[in-house]
Amino acid sequence: MTKSGQVKLRHIVPSMVTVFAICAGMTAVRMSLDGRIETALYFILLAVFLDAADGKLARFLDTASPFGAELDTLADFFNFGIVPGMLLYNTLYIGTEFDNLGFLATLVLAVCCALRLARFNLSLRSDAVTLKQSDYFTGVPAPALACLALMPIFMHLNGWETTDLPVLRAIYIIGVGFLAVSTLPTYSIKHASISRAYLPYAIIAAMVLVVCLMVYPWATLITVNILYLGSLPLSYRAASKA
Incomplete structure (x- = not known):
């Protein structure tokens, strides 16, 4: 903030x-709510990208602040705890005989996301609570939680809509929520490193991933989710x- 009380643009x-x-x-x-599920998922993926970008921008511009951290936490809870649950409920459960079960599963998902983010905020202020250690997170981070929870919708859009297993879906959604609040160490891409010899292959793999997301988005996201679960x-x- 300048002496005149003005705030530089880079700070906001x-x-x-x-x-x-x-x-x-x-x-x-x-x-x-309008029934445009694919478009809704694209906006959630955009939110995931923006969530990664805001932290990078704050560090790059050297403008990290407690206000920004709190705002980011609130955004994560809404985008990765509330919104995926609403999509799951509106798409797969509302109007069916299992609507109460679906609401319960999405409720657990939202609560688990809130608990994880609260624990994360606490870990930033106290050495007694450790949520991030070197190359690992403790529990599944919020963006990954959202992508994992949305797996039933990815499968539905990929042509598996004839397989209707509402109880199994609910158990899966609740299980994903528990992964977020667990103490399971999970890989952190932020702290991952790669040998220079393998850098060209990593770039090619990233390019292939982007192309697959554009051409076969739901099959690609299903594959990424399965690989992530397999990495646990x-x-x-x-x-x-x-």
Whole structure:
């Protein structure tokens, strides 16, 4: 802040990106209410991208602040705890005989997301609570929680709508919520490193992933979710040996 009480534009850019993420989440809710599920999912994916971008911008511009951190937490809870639950309920459960079960599952999902974010905020202020250690997070982070929880909708859009297993879906959604509040070590991409010799292959793999997301979005997201779930035992073993 300047002596005249004015704020430099670079100080509010990260918070503006966070607000855009909230707008993307709210738009996803509207699209789901209108029955435009695919568009709603695209807006959630946009919110995931903006969530990653605001923190990077704050560090790059050296404008990190307690206000920005609190706003980011509120945005994460709404975009990755509330919105996915509303999409799941509106798409798969509302108007069916299992609507109460679906609401319960999405309620647990939202509460687990809130608890994880509260624990994360506490870990930033206290050394007694550790949520992030070196190359690992403790529990599934909020953006990954949302993507995992939305797996039933990805499967539905990928042509598996004839497989109607509402009880199994609810158990899966609740299980994903428990992963977020668990103490399971999970890999952190932020702290991952790669040998220079493998850098060209990593770039090619990232390019292939982007192309697949554009051409086969739901099949690609299903594959990414399965790979992430498969990495959980590996991250637990690796963290135990570290």
